[in-house]
Amino acid sequence: MEPGQDSQNSSDSPFGQPIAFTLTPPDDASLPVLIAAPHGGRAYPPEVMENFRAPEARLRLEDRYVDVLAQEVARLTGAALLTAHTPRAVIDLNRAPDDVDWSMIRGAKQGPRRHSLANRRARSGLGLVPRRLSGLGELWRHPITQAELDARIERVHRPYHQALGDALERVRDRWGAALLLDLHSMPPLRRRHEGEAVAEFVLGDRFGSSCDGRLAAAALAHLGDEGRVVAHNRPYSGGYVLDRHAAPRRSIHAMQIEVCRSVYLDGRLAEPGVRLPAIARLLARMVQRLSRELADMGTPGDMLQAAE
Secondary structure (H helix, E strand, O other), X not given: OOOOOOOEOOOOOOOOOOOOEEEOOHHHOOXXXXXXXXXXXXXXXXXXXXXXXXXXHHHHHOOOOXXXXXXXXXXXXXOEEEEEOOOOOOOOOOOOOOOOOHHHEEOOOOOOOOOOHHHHHHXXXXXXXXXXXXXXXXXXXXXXXXXXXXXXXXXXXXXXXXHHHHHHHHHHHHHOOEEEEEEEEEOOOOOOOOOOOOOOEXXXXXXXXXXXXXXXXXXHHHHXXXXXXXXXXXXXXXXXXXXXXXXXXXXXXEEEXXXXXXXXXXXXXXXXXXXXXXXXXXXXXXXXXXXXXXHHOOOHHHHHHHHO
């Protein structure tokens, strides 16, 4: 799907890009699942590219072509789909809006901020606006201004999460329950010891708080039944997206799925590989299984009552 095609709730992007994200109409979905890809954006404004110290850093920040994978899974299943076009380098949609390294913001409001739990990821270099990467150091030639930060939040971050929250409510209201699959990709994990089979998929459910355990168990069982190596919450348990939008007691469930880039990209981990369609079919079968599991958790009346 091209940006803007058959979409609604798209947002005008800053920096001259036509839209920040695309949401397919959740009312048209054929099952109660919404797939989101917040880190797949590749629409880099010229001023952002010019500010990179090393332009190749963007390849490490991106969940490279995970949006293409998400689109194919949604096509195969009829799930609703939300894909970001604004890159993570501009603003990270899986971070809280106050998870900021204020020392990289020129003219920050109220002066420097104290470190707190709110900006713990920013202190590692990967906050709302990424600052540095291991092995590469500082990403940017110049700091950004408070006005630039405010624009990125107001024109990308805030409307993305508003659209996601509204869509999940609509799916839940229609079906009695909703499941968000927040799709990400990860670099190949390192072996901790010789002979270890490292995970190709990592399922994160915030250690059981973001979705019913039966859904997590079904996802883990599916991937295992398919002969894939899968891990649960280690090393990725989910982030701000799950913290903000998951509400299992209101029948809105959410889990994060990390897919190793080596299983769907080429050997350079740079472009879609020949195995991408097979991985999309594998994930589509998982989506269909989770949809059935969601339905089996209660009759529509039971689910609607729980949602009220």
